[in-house]
Amino acid sequence: MTISFNNQVAIITGAGNGLGKSHALELARRGAKVVVNDFGGARDGTGGSSAAAQQVVTEIEQAGGEALAHGANVTDMTQVQDMINTTLGKWGRVDVLINNAGILRDKSFAKMDLEDFKAVFDVHVMGTVNCTKAVWETMQAQNYGRILMTTSSSGLYGNFGQSNYGAAKMAVIGLMNTLVLEGAKYNIRINALAPTAGTRMTEDLLPPDIYNMLTTDAVTAGALTLCHDGAPNRTTLCAGVGGYSCARTVETPGIFLAAEDQNPETVAANFSSIVDPAQQQELENGAKQGEKFLKLAMAHVKSHQ
Template structure:
């Protein structure tokens, strides 16, 4: 069945270029009315211009769609609130939010200024928090919403020179995990996209022949499945070069040590069993970890009776 966003309103941040631009164009092509947000800064977040967002809006309108350009800095909640107000004033609802805006300030941690760490966190983490907060009550009242966080393999697995970016991209996974629990009864589903694409963020980091394979369209196909009415919930979808996979945070079953053995030497001696992947699972809430350990403790006490 064809996926359509007819009658829906979407906000895409960082949509003047790269992935965000393709997300916005493809959403509009499938019927969504789109707020095309872009601060218009350079890759490191400096500067600012509305030209890129306005060009994307013009492209959408030329194709018969509806769109509004917006230059809000996602790190500033007051500006984000004005953006969401513009969507509500124009169209009366917000159905989809893609938190895509981001910047890079790569350096090894030893050489990285704390200001560069904080600025990257502000844009990626607080930008996602601000935008999500601004639409949250709207989606709750509608009993419907689809939110996409943009994570990265740099956050999931690490990448040299990207301590700030990696920390930010893992932080939005923590945000997603809790919002999934809080939004479920209101029909709000939150997922994360881990993209591999050739954009201005990566164009000088890759050989031209490799860069050409990393199309934004391949990633957007994944992003749009996370915006659909039949979207999953709490998925980390990895997409790039036509490949699609799911990343999961899993926890091993682990062991139980009685109080007399709770010493670092014993823990180290049991590490092979602690790391054993048999029986590992993806937990659905933080409390499940404590519940698991309590069950192990109870089973041990019963075995001593």
């Protein structure tokens, strides 16, 4: 099966460089009309220029594709809405949104200025929220949409010096989990990508020989797998250096304690059973956790009748 995006319109944020650029070029090569969004700021989010986005558009057009550049700052909903209106005015629909824009302001939590925490959160979380909100009504109306969140191992597992980035990257997983439920009846599928790639975000953080192995192509292959017509739903795909894996949030079966045993001493005494991973599973939604606990309680009551 060849994955094609013919007659589809895709918006990629932060597409002037790195992974966003790689995603944009490959989507265009596979037939998509592409909106190349890039505020044009530095890695820490300062500055701004449309040159990078326009260069990607030029590359796409020279290869025979269709594209437009838009310099919306994803933290500004007015600018984001203008980008969506421009896209709809030109092509009439939005099929794919890849939330890729991001900044880094690394520092240990003790030394981090709260403005740096807020700035990272605004771009990664509110930028994702703004762009997703702006396309949501259109995707509902056309009964089709594919949205990609960009998460990170820093959010999934933590990374020293990245409390702001890690918190933001975990927040978009929470957003995905709920939007999957709300978008299901409209054929809107939402997935997340946790990339490992050599970009300007990581170029001075890694040894050159390792950096050169982290090609953007390996990540883009995963990104497009999560965005096409037959894409999965609510999947967190990890991709880098040619490796692909899936990250999941799972919950142990747990235990039930009777009313007289609900104290920290008894919880602590039973902790090994509580955290036992045997038969752990993913839950479809938050209500499933309460359902599980109610079943445990009902079984306890029944056994004591």
